Amino acid sequence: xxxxxxxxxxxxxxxxxxxxxxxxxxxxxxxxxxxxxxxxxxxxxxxxxxxxxxxxxxxxxxxxxxxxxxxxxxxxxxxxxxxxxxxxxxxxxxxxxxxxxxxxxxxxxxxxx
Amino acid sequence: xxxxxxxxxxxxxxxxxxxxxxxxxxxxxxxxxxxxxxxxxxxxxxxxxxxxxxxxxxxxxxxxxxxxxxxxxxxxxxxxxxxxxxxxxxxxxxxxxxxxxxxxxxxxxxxxxxxxxx
Numbered sequence: 550x551x552x553x554x555x556x557x558x559x560x561x562x563x564x565x566x567x568x569x570x571x572x573x574x575x576x577x578x579x580x581x582x583x584x585x586x587x588x589x590x591x592x593x594x595x596x597x598x599x600x601x602x603x604x605x606x607x608x609x610x611x612x613x614x615x616x617x618x619x620x621x622x623x624x625x626x627x628x629x630x631x632x633x634x635x636x637x638x639x640x641x642x643x644x645x646x647x648x649x650x651x652x653x654x655x656x657x658x659x660x661x662x
Numbered sequence: 663x664x665x666x667x668x669x670x671x672x673x674x675x676x677x678x679x680x681x682x683x684x685x686x687x688x689x690x691x692x693x694x695x696x697x698x699x700x701x702x703x704x705x706x707x708x709x710x711x712x713x714x715x716x717x718x719x720x721x722x723x724x725x726x727x728x729x730x731x732x733x734x735x736x737x738x739x740x741x742x743x744x745x746x747x748x749x750x751x752x753x754x755x756x757x758x759x760x761x762x763x764x765x766x767x768x769x770x771x772x773x774x775x776x777x778x779x780x
Contacts, residue, residue: 555704650705650754
């Protein structure tokens with residue numbers, strides 16, 4: 550069965566700290582790994598990763614994928630209170646000729662001022 | 663904004679009742695997937711519709727059914743509601759074919775329908 554595990558499940562840090570969120574997966578027919586930020590309801594897209602070792606960056610956020618060890622990390626530097634959210638890792642898997650997203654449980658990140 | 667629209671935003675139902683949730687995909691998207699997100703959990707895949715047919719299904723009972731219309735909008739129906747069906751139901755639209763790895767990739771999620779079963 551396809552599985553995605555995130556750690557930690559919850560993290561509380563002070564504004565300005567750097568955080569690293571982890572995502573490991575066991576999925577057949579891997580296509581891509583995606584990171585989402587969920588503040589209230591709709592998850593919003595952060596990154597899509599398909600190749601190992603290529604870092605993707607967007608401002609203070611960055612992410613990298615290791616397809617050999619089957620994990621990804623999401624880094625946030627100089628955290629701000631607006632970064633407080635649930636961060637979801639999802640793996641896109643091809644199954645029965647169609648693609649689906651398999652999500653982890655999410656990491657709830659709280660940034661204290 | 664031509665994003666994904668879901669209705670209603672909130673719903674309270676009694677055990678045993680039936681419910682229908684609706685989703686209008688992002689303009690240009692032809693595929694709709696439904697996810698259930700229980701409190702404190704990640705979204706769980708329910709099923710996906712493409713060309714008005716269920717293309718793939720997750721591990722959900724037959725009480726969960728759906729439909730896609732010619733304009734690509736979709737409905738999720740849940741019969742014989744249980745307390746455990748209380749969750750945020752998310753709809754995500756996408757393109758059914760191939761795409762390139764660019765910032766326009768992907769799945770666009772709606773804001774969801776919060777279903778409470780009492």
